[in-house]
Amino acid sequence: MTAEPTEVLAEADALELLHHGRIEIEGRLADASNTTLRAEITLHGLTRRCVYKPVRGERPLWDFPDGTLAGREVSAYLVSRATGWGLVPPTILRDGPLGPGALQLWIDEPEAAEGLIGFVPAYDVPQGWFPIAAARDDDGDAYSLAHADDPRLARLAVFDAVINNADRKGAHVLYAATGAIHGVDHGVSFHVENKLRTVLWGWTGRPLPDEAVSTLHALTACLDGPLTGELEEHLTVSEVQHVRLRIKRLLRAARFPKPPTDWPAIPWPPV
Template sequence: MPTDTDADDLAALLERGDLEVEGRLSHASNAVYRVVVDGSLRAVYKPVRGERPLWDFPDGTLAARELTSYLISRLGDWHRIPPTVLRDGPLGPGSLQVWVGPLDVTGDHDLLRVDPPGKLPEGYRPVVQGQDEYFADVVVSHADDPALREVALLDAVLNNADRKATALILDDGDLFAIDHGLTMHEEPKLRTVLWGYAGEPLTADETAQLTDLQGLLATDQLRDLLAQLITDTELIALDRRIRKLLRDETMPAIPPHRHPLPWPLW
């Protein structure tokens, strides 16, 4: 995991480096490109003009939500989101994030798995039971891993509406979380594959983490910075989510009134 100094240096390189497009990522729903920064650092470039219109998120706001999520991850001491900036690129302004993980974009790991009912391996937490494409009963589960729990709590703060398994990347044993364009909405939209921790009590460290973040978000300097990226209503909703987590003293419960899972899961 990069130190704060490493992250600052990488962010500075992202902001000022020359960009060369390697190619477009064909699996992405929006226009997403892998680029090389200053001939050495690989990164993911998501131009605003390539964002597909969505019914529930304002047009042209996903890149700013990527940066907002990164800033909150840093400020909250999660450090699970790769260094991210906003800048002009070959296709106009957009988000630019350090590439993590393998270059083949396989996303293969054992953090999440699918098993027949009753065959859940030790050390995994069930998320949902259903049927596969052959109508066989299956259980989707995720590893009981401290790093995954960190991401689950971060997603609750960010109100992440799209935490898929493929947005969890292992890089030399370190867990990173990517794809944060669908975050920070004013309405509850948490959709995630990490519901295995639902309703569990917060640890003392998690409570302190949230309390510290709440204090930082109360400062004029930080609020002024975030107000350039998201709306005042979304800022208020962010504060309310943190307050609710601290008041409930638990990880979020699975909502009964709306769909709690992203689609597809992977």
């Protein structure tokens, strides 16, 4: 039986499809800096789209010399799954038409989906949004980079602090038809040095929500179990240790982190 494309797959079914499905490449996503391919994947008559990022298409990064970007994508999913927040779409590492790579379930965004991050006229920042940075267009008109004060984005901000995401652009946030939001493109995460770079600075210095605190405690418990071993399949031992350290610091401060002073706080382009 072939499921309709709009039908939501259970996580276990999505992972089964990604692990064992037949991959047929549709084309390349031209805006990506590394080889990023959209593909169809089929198993037992069920077909979905996915994103395939082969390791052989990765450009070396001087500040991420260890492991692979694909491994970091998978690691981000493993941490997301452990939080229970479902922020990162199901992602695995497997062999594909161009060799081993990260395979991630494709998220379809409704045409009418309203984004929660972007540039808005400086005089017309929506109520309930945080202005993050000032900008001007080619005509000199003033704009603000801003995002909504939305609990789903707040979860993502905490998640990014845990994995030390160095590239949370507005375009890396997807809005599913279910009302959930998803973060994608986590290849430059998990560095041992503080490289947090994001557009989600609206809660800077504010207390963490109680839900986030309890989730971080639960995540620490997961690291005492199988999660550490799963992450060490893709990250260095030191990188995994620093996940635990970042969680410890977040819990000790009980506040959203502040922008770094020795590293650009906002990625470019921001959206």
